[in-house]
Amino acid sequence: MxxxxxxxxxxxxxxxxxxxxxxxxxxxxxxxxxxxxxxxxxxxxxxxxxxxxxxxxxxxxxxxxxxxxxxxxxxxxxxxxxxxASLLPSAPFDKSIVRAMALMVACETHPLNNLKVLQYLACELDIADEKKTAWYHHWVKEGFTALEKQLARHSGVFCFGDRPTLADICLVPQVYNAKRFKVDMSAYPNIERVNAHCLTLQAFIDAVPENQADAV
Amino acid sequence: MxxxxxxxxxxxxxxxxxxxxxxxxxxxxxxxxxxxxxxxxxxxxxxxxxxxxxxxxxxxxxxxxxxxxxxxxxxxxxxxxxxxASLLPSAPFDKSIVRAMALMVACETHPLNNLKVLQYLACELDIADEKKTAWYHHWVKEGFTALEKQLARHSGVFCFGDRPTLADICLVPQVYNAKRFKVDMSAYPNIERVNAHCLTLQAFIDAVPENQADAV
Known part of the structure; x- marks a missing residue:
């Protein structure tokens, strides 16, 4: 592969x-x-x-x-x-909760804040840096506020119970990105806790951007 | 339910x-x-x-x-x-092609053009209607250009072969939305063809927005 x-x-x-x-x-x-x-x-x-x-x-x-x-x-x-090392729980309802958490990041938060969108705001709409940052923070906060509630209901040491799933796989890169853009994480204790736990695992550590061969 | x-x-x-x-x-x-x-x-x-x-x-x-x-x-x-009436093909590779088509709409096109985003552009960033429309068209065209290529490779009468799948389920509402915002569809003959075929089926017709009890 x-x-x-x-x-x-x-x-x-x-x-x-x-x-x-x-x-x-x-x-x-x-x-x-x-x-x-x-x-x-x-x-x-x-x-x-x-x-x-x-x-x-x-x-x-x-x-x-x-x-x-x-x-x-x-x-x-x-x-x-x-x-x-399955990435989804086996019961259909549980699986849908995990997929929904992943999609909250992948369909609602990340698409609004990726490189091409930020470039469009700056180049096509002449949005100043300060307002571009406010845009970024707005969508991350909206997404994290909802996700925090779901983690309060369903999390163990990971997003859903005590095994890593697709939800953690989406969460950790989004938190990495949010921290890069200096989002205040204090309103999201469950997200912070789960993210910190994930980052004690070698599988997550080895995937961190700074640990890649092409990192600058 | x-x-x-x-x-x-x-x-x-x-x-x-x-x-x-x-x-x-x-x-x-x-x-x-x-x-x-x-x-x-x-x-x-x-x-x-x-x-x-x-x-x-x-x-x-x-x-x-x-x-x-x-x-x-x-x-x-x-x-x-x-x-x-399975909504995904059975072979894992085929399934991933269908899911990727669905995600092209759900993660790249729709999130940039839904109500809350258009409201943010207008209310928080003071984007004039004309530029808001250009924003809408830009992301639909980018998504449809890629999807059109995938349909050229994989479509039959539906997005993937000759059975309706998750890809058609995502495509048809996105085309409905694009037409509402007057996107020129002439560059997407495969999308148009598949969409038109879907809309001959009662399952799709009954789901059309105008056919809902709460339609205005």
Whole structure:
């Protein structure tokens, strides 16, 4: 397997955590999201990933090379094909609670705050830095406020009970990102506690952006 | 089962299609997203859905009422508990292609263009209508350009082959929304073709916003 990612991409960070939790090894290829107009837009990569986003996971199936995209679809695939160290609880209702937590980050918080959106605000809408930061904080706070309530109901040492799941895989990169943008975390004690616990595990530590070969 | 939705919400529209495809019946409860400061923010609803978003699906399990949130998590739950008329292909790679198509809409396109984001642009950032429309079109076009390529590779009469899946369930509400905002669809012949085919099926027709009891 070959993982195309970027050290600071939250979506690539999710896939790294999932692979580490399952002790899966992939060759890492860095796609620099800023240099040279963004390597994700270069033709060879765009051929592979129609959205021109990281991550992509190249796998071999029946002797053919195939490409998986979208971090949550990649992780669900890995969880089905490599069921050891399952990333979802087994009961359907529990599974839906975990998926909903993951989607709260992946569909409501992260999409509003990623690089291309912040670039659009600055370049197309002439939004000043201060208001851009307020935008960032607004969506993180909205997402974390809801997630904090869900963790109060369902968390153990992890987001859902005492085993790491897809929810933790989405949470930790989002907290990393929020701290980078100096979001005050004091209103989210459960998020802070779970995030801190995750970061005691080697699978999470090894996936941290600064621990990647392409980190600057 | 009881579905809390709103006629024009794309996320509620997705769940309606999924339930119709599976011939599942739920009592429909309308949560008006605009009137009265937005009924989704009223305490009774916020207790049930920490994100104060529609849809929510209330189910009964072991004699207890339980609430599912996040449209994709709800649909995956229904697909697991009611496997008849499956909404995902069975092979893991195919499944990941379908999930990735669904996530292209749910994580990249829809989140940037929903009501609360457009309200923030207008009220907090003083973005004029014309630039707000350009914002809307920009993200839809980016999403549809990528999705069009995936449909060219994988579509039959539906997004993936010849059976309706989670991808169609996400596509149709997004196209409905794009047309409401007058996005020029001529660059997306496969999207148009698949959308038109879906809308010949009673399951999709019955889920259309204008066919809901709370439609204005």
């Amino acid at each position: 070959k993982l195309y990612g970027y050290w600071r991409s939250s979506a690539a960070y999710r896939v790294r955590i999932a692979m580490n939790l399952k002790s899966l090894v992939a060759e890492q290829t860095s796609v620099h999201l800023v240099n040279d107009g963004g390597e994700q837009h270069h033709e060879a990569y765009a051929q592979m990933n129609a959205q021109e986003l990281v991550p992509s996971l190249m796998i071999e199936e029946n002797g053919e090379q195939r490409v998986l995209t979208q971090s949550l679809a990649i992780i669900e695939y890995l969880d089905e094909v490599y069921p050891e | 009881k579905l809390y939705g709103y006629w024009r919400s794309s996320a509620a529209y997705r769940v309606r299609i999924a339930m119709n495809l599976k011939s599942l019946v739920a009592e429909q409860t309308s949560v008006h997203l605009v009137n009265d400061g937005g009924e989704q923010h009223h305490e009774a609803y916020a207790q049930m859905n920490a994100q104060e978003l529609v849809p929510s699906l209330m189910i009964e399990e072991n004699g207890e009422q339980r609430v599912l949130t996040q449209s994709l998590a709800i649909i995956e739950y229904l697909d697991e508990v009611y496997p008849e």
